[in-house]
Amino acid sequence: MGDADSREESSGPAPATWSDFYQKSDFDLARLIQVSTHYKKYLDMIEAFAPGPRGLEIGTGTGWAALYLSHQRRDITAIDRDPDIIAEAVRLNQRFGGSAKFRTMDLFRLDFESGSFDFAFHQGVMEHFPETEIRRALQEQLRVAPCVVFSVPGANYKKKDFGDERLWTKKAWLEILAPFKIVHMFGFGYTNDGAKFLGALTHHPRYRRRRWAGLLAKLNDRLFAGELGFVITLKGSGLNS
Numbered sequence: 001m002g003d004a005d006s007r008e009e010s011s012g013p014a015p016a017t018w019s020d021f022y023q024k025s026d027f028d029l030a031r032l033i034q035v036s037t038h039y040k041k042y043l044d045m046i047e048a049f050a051p052g053p054r055g056l057e058i059g060t061g062t063g064w065a066a067l068y069l070s071h072q073r074r075d076i077t078a079i080d081r082d083p084d085i086i087a088e089a090v091r092l093n094q095r096f097g098g099s100a101k102f103r104t105m106d107l108f109r110l111d112f113e114s115g116s117f118d119f120a121f122h123q124g125v126m127e128h129f130p131e132t133e134i135r136r137a138l139q140e141q142l143r144v145a146p147c148v149v150f151s152v153p154g155a156n157y158k159k160k161d162f163g164d165e166r167l168w169t170k171k172a173w174l175e176i177l178a179p180f181k182i183v184h185m186f187g188f189g190y191t192n193d194g195a196k197f198l199g200a201l202t203h204h205p206r207y208r209r210r211r212w213a214g215l216l217a218k219l220n221d222r223l224f225a226g227e228l229g230f231v232i233t234l235k236g237s238g239l240n241s
Contacts, residue, residue, distance in 0.1 A: 027062050027092055036068050041188035041203065042123055042151045042229055043068065048205065049149055049184065049231045050074075051239070052118030056145055057100075058107050058137075059125035063089025066100035077117070079105040107137050110144050117145040127152045127165045131176050138180060142234050147183065151229035156191060158226065170222050173230070180232040183239050184208070187217070187225025195224035 036043065046055070046069065053075045057066045060078035066089070070076045076099075080086050083104045093100050105111055107125075120141040126134045141148050155169040174182070186203050190196040201207060202217035221228065233239045 027064065029096070032064055032067075032096065035064050038189070039065070039123065039151075041186060041199075042149075042227075045184065045186055045229055045231060046119070046121055046149045047072070049147060049239070050119040050121075051146065054116070054118045056110075056112070056117040056120045056141070058120060058122040058141060058150075060089050060102065061085065061124075063092050063098075063100065063102065065121070065123060066102070067093050067096055067098035070098040070100040076100040078102050079107065079110075081106055108133070108140060110140055112144045114143050115146075120145040120148045120150075122148075122150045124151070124153065124165075126150060127167070134176055135179060138177075138232065142180070142232075146237060147231060147233045147239050149229070149231050151186075151188070151227050153189075154187075154225060154228040156224060156226050157189070158191075170218075170225075170228055173228060177230060177232060179235075181235045181237060181239075182230055182232055184231040185217075185221070186229040187221030187227065188229065189226030190220075190224045191226060192224060195220055199225065 043065070053073065055069060055074050055076045057069075057076060057078035060066055060080045062085075063078055066076045066078035070093070078089065078100055079102070080089070081104065086102045086104050089100075089102050092098075093102070103111075126137065129137065138148060152173070153165055153167055154173075155167050157165075157167050168176075170185075187199055190199050198216060198220045202213040202220065207213040208217070
């Protein structure tokens with residue numbers, strides 16, 4: 001699966017698999033800081049909306065997010081379908097003293113009992129699947145956790161990474177997510193400084209429930225957000241923005 005740490009130019013021969021792609025990344029401390037800083041909005045939304053400490057990451061990639069959140073007193077389990085990817089994530093977690101747990105698993109058949117986690121999360125995963133499979137995957141995640149926080153590269157994302165990313169608009173994602181309750185939407189990776197400032201203002205907890213902030217955020221995210229984020233739950237649930 002693709003994720004945050006994949007969004008960089010690489011040199012040398014093109015990788016053949018995702019595990020090859022990740023192994024080309026020299027994920028040192030500087031890179032860990034760089035990635036977690038770039039994805040601060042995504043991490044902040046997990047902090048804001050996760051109702052408890054037990055988290056499940058889908059498509060962990062290098063495992064940087066699981067590692068980061070494990071240092072934030074979260075009880076994190078992370079999965080990926082490729083055992084080579086999981087092995088690399090375990091090594092990163094051990095190198096930087098994380099407490100995350102990693103398992104090889106198919107995201108469409110999560111080997112967990114219903115309600116095993118307080119939240120599920122992922123970055124740069126769902127855009128690799130067609131619409132019907134995205135809904136099926138999210139439904140399975142909402143079986144094991146009451147809410148899902150995730151982000152995807154949007155139509156304004158500047159390049160295609162390794163893989164088969166579908167760079168859809170916010171409107172397209174809202175149609176895909178129609179069967180679910182959208183608790184909150186957010187954008188980041190803005191394409192200019194003005195949009196970054198406006199995004200920080202309109203998504204701030206102090207303002208995000210205000211009508212003017214919502215209208216400005218929708219416009220700003222549609223025009224300038226390179227990445228789109230969503231917090232979803234099942235319709236009829238009690239989770240609110």
